[in-house]
């Protein structure tokens with residue numbers, strides 16, 4: 001089975017977020033980058049499926065600036081077989097349809113049986129790129145998979161629905177599936193894996209679609225909707241104030 | 254301006270967020286058409302007839318009696334091509350996440366999801382872990398959008414009267430590539446968060462599994478239940494029955510005391526109804542502070558043990 005995993009590099013949750021001078025994104029030179037956390041579950045699921053079937057290939061696909069090769073290597077060190085880097089000049093993309101078209105064209109001739117993606121990227125939160133790729137490639141699709149039952153004969157996924165409901169869905173092959181976080185426990189790379197990853201191939205593909213249909217006009221700091229008492233003092237005074245709140249204002253006792 | 258609102262329903266009940274979507278569509282103004290698909294479409298459309306919209310379109314096809322992503326894509330595509338709306342609207346539900354991108358790619362129109370606010374063709378959504386807002390514009394003359402839960406109020410829906418008509422679609426069984434079993438719920442949980450009066454909630458800021466003991470200790474001292482954010486459950490530190498948020502429980506205790514929870518929308522929808530929210534977080538810009546009554550900026554691993562000791566002493 002040939003499996004592609006879409007992996008994005010995003011600004012880390014601990015990163016500083018300074019709004020850029022043109023007000024259209026953040027100043028990325030002060031930011032720290034990580035693998036989009038949901039995508040590590042998609043990588044792990046792909047590895048598990050390949051290991052269960054006993055044959056196949058896991059290919060990591062990432063679009064972005066040259067720095068995304070770092071997250072591709074990270075995935076290769078966990079055992080993925082090779083990488084495809086769809087190269088941009090580094091400006092942030094808020095147009096998932098453009099991203100999906102570029103990924104689809106980079107996958108030309110590959111004919112994957114399965115494409116796995118994370119459910120959402122932490123930076124732009126579009127929650128759609130994997131499904132777009134699936135539709136553009138005329139695949140069947142499913143989102144929010146919290147368990148998979150996949151072998152060379154059939155594809156079944158347990159989808160998470162709202163408020164604690166679930167549903168099993170059978171899909172025709174090929175399929176593009178977005179993976180819900182928590183589906184598995186992502187492995188750490190081994191030392192051997194890290195060494196081995198250096199020799200694995202990363203193919204670099206240029207952008208082929210440039211038209212964008214949506215763009216950021218402005219970035220702003222959200223307005224507060226509630227009156228909040230801010231307690232930002234030394235620990236002893238903070239603790240004293242919390243005790244007061246619990247006792248006299250919220251009356252928990 | 255012509256808009257098409259795609260209605261979601263289950264067991265004959267209209268989804269709350271579909272009402273919010275109608276409310277949002279009314280704010281945008283212009284002609285609103287609602288689309289209801291499936292075997293319960295008739296009864297749902299009678300509820301919609303009380304709203305101030307242009308009309309409701311009903312599609313009841315034997316191949317799509319209930320939700321199916323392939324069926325929805327085909328049906329919506331045909332409806333859109335016939336009535337030519339400028340804007341196609343849904344609530345940002347799990348179902349919308351499933352089918353809206355399919356329509357986006359099939360019709361080559363952008364899908365701007367999870368919108369919290371809009372002003373004249375500028376759509377505002379949260380980005381970067383909800384810490385900033387992005388105002389997004391589109392150069393396409395047709396867009397798909399979805400509204401974040403509670404961005405518009407279902408109470409604000411303007412009443413009126415409207416008619417409904419059925420719409421014939423041309424569907425072939427070969428276009429349905431996925432087949433769903435019946436939805437089910439997992440076995441009942443060990444805790445009842447929804448009726449808890451006091452809740453201590455732990456987020457990823459707890460840092461290590463062994464640190465969860467301080468949350469349990471604090472909970473014991475004040476008589477609270479312990480809940481968690483999703484990453485804490487994903488890591489296996491607490492069972493999923495303790496998860497609060499869009500994929501967990503919805504709680505409204507007298508006190509929600511959160512420890513190291515950032516305040517992502519999927520968490521906040523599950524707890525923003527709490528009477529008092531006290532949040533401890535070391536990041537003064539954490540989004541949880543926007544909805545907190547009491548925002549304690551500091552390291553929970555230092556504050557909470559002292560808090561426990563002080564409460565025990567008194």
Ligand SMILES: Cc1cc2nc3c(=O)[nH]c(=O)nc-3n(C[C@H](O)[C@H](O)[C@H](O)COP(=O)(O)OP(=O)(O)OC[C@H]3O[C@@H](n4cnc5c(N)ncnc54)[C@H](O)[C@@H]3O)c2cc1C
Pocket residue numbers: 013119120455456457458459460481482483484485496497498499500501512513514515516517518519520523533534535536539551552553554
């Ligand atoms: C479809 C979907 C469904 C989801 N469903 C849910 C759901 O039901 N429930 C849910 O919770 N999430 C859900 N999520 C995930 C959600 O988007 C967030 O990723 C999650 O809520 C973040 O959890 P967190 O706040 O614990 O972790 P983080 O976002 O990592 O935040 C950790 C926080 O701890 C603070 N911190 C770190 N160390 C300390 C310290 N020593 N002292 C004090 N503060 C500290 C940090 O400043 C940070 O604010 C869902 C996401 C999607 C896309």
Ligand SMILES: Nc1ncnc2c1ncn2[C@@H]1O[C@H](COP(=O)(O)O)[C@@H](O)[C@H]1O
Pocket residue numbers: 005006007008009036038039042061062063064096099116117118119120121122124125126127128129130
């Ligand atoms: N630039 C990208 N390169 C590779 N994969 C991506 C990219 N953007 C999004 N994805 C994938 O699509 C998923 C959903 O992203 P999004 O639609 O941006 O929320 C992510 O979790 C990734 O798996």
